[in-house]
Amino acid sequence: MDRAVFLDRDGVINKDHGYVYQVDDFEYIEGVFDACLSLKAMGFKLAVVTNQSGIARGLYTEDDFHQLTEWMDWNFADKGVDLDGIYYCPHHETAGLGEYQCECECRKPKAGMxxxxxxxxxxxxxxxxxxxxxxxxxxxxxxxxxxxRILVRTGKTVTEEAIAASTVVLDSIANVPDYLASLE
Structure with missing residues (x-):
C-alpha cells in the first residue's frame, strides 16, 4: 500500500477568493508546484479532496468545476507533477438546491473522499x-x-478549533516537504 498527501484545493493549492470556478480567478499559492514535486520525490501519491458547495448552491455547474479541474491538472502536469486523484463533494445539507441538497458521506468533515x-x-x-x-x-x-494533519495559513483564518484538530500549523504548502522530511 502507498502513502499519500491529501490536499484541500481552495486555500492550499490556490488562493481562496470564494467559490473559485473560472481560470481567471484561479491564483496558485506560491511554491505549490515545487512542494508537490518534492512530495512526489519523497514517495507520496498526491490526492486533492475538495468540498465544492458552489455547485450545490447553483453558483456554478459540475461541468464548470470539471473544466477548471482539467486546466489545473494540466498545469501540474506541465510542471512535472502528476496528481494521482482528484475527489470532490458537490453537496450541501442545507444550502443545496435540488439533488445537491443532501446529507452525504463525502462532504468534509466526513471522511468519504x-x-x-x-x-x-x-x-x-x-x-x-x-x-x-x-x-x-x-x-x-x-x-x-x-x-x-497540517494546517496552513494561506486560506481561511486559522481558528483555535482548527489548531486543536491539527498536528502542526505551517505558513503554506511550500513548508510541507521540509516538515515531513524532519519527521523521517
Missing part, C-alpha cells in the same frame, strides 16, 4: 498526510485515521 481515494489508489491512510486550511479538513482526516 478519503475512503474512496484509499480504495482507488491503494493507500495506507495510517501513513498518509492531510494539508488543509480549516477545521473541517483536519476533522475529516482525523476521522479517516490520518495521523499527520
Amino acid at each position: 478519503f475512503k474512496t481515494a484509499s480504495q482507488f489508489l491503494n493507500l495506507d491512510l495510517s501513513s498518509s498526510v492531510m494539508v488543509g486550511d480549516k477545521r473541517d479538513d483536519m476533522l475529516a482526516a482525523q476521522t479517516a485515521g490520518i495521523p499527520i
Whole structure:
C-alpha cells in the first residue's frame, strides 16, 4: 500500500477568493508546484479532496468545476507533477438546491473522499498526510485515521478549533516537504 498527501484545493493549492470556478480567478499559492514535486520525490501519491458547495448552491455547474479541474491538472502536469486523484463533494445539507441538497458521506468533515481515494489508489491512510486550511479538513482526516494533519495559513483564518484538530500549523504548502522530511 502507498502513502499519500491529501490536499484541500481552495486555500492550499490556490488562493481562496470564494467559490473559485473560472481560470481567471484561479491564483496558485506560491511554491505549490515545487512542494508537490518534492512530495512526489519523497514517495507520496498526491490526492486533492475538495468540498465544492458552489455547485450545490447553483453558483456554478459540475461541468464548470470539471473544466477548471482539467486546466489545473494540466498545469501540474506541465510542471512535472502528476496528481494521482482528484475527489470532490458537490453537496450541501442545507444550502443545496435540488439533488445537491443532501446529507452525504463525502462532504468534509466526513471522511468519504478519503475512503474512496484509499480504495482507488491503494493507500495506507495510517501513513498518509492531510494539508488543509480549516477545521473541517483536519476533522475529516482525523476521522479517516490520518495521523499527520497540517494546517496552513494561506486560506481561511486559522481558528483555535482548527489548531486543536491539527498536528502542526505551517505558513503554506511550500513548508510541507521540509516538515515531513524532519519527521523521517
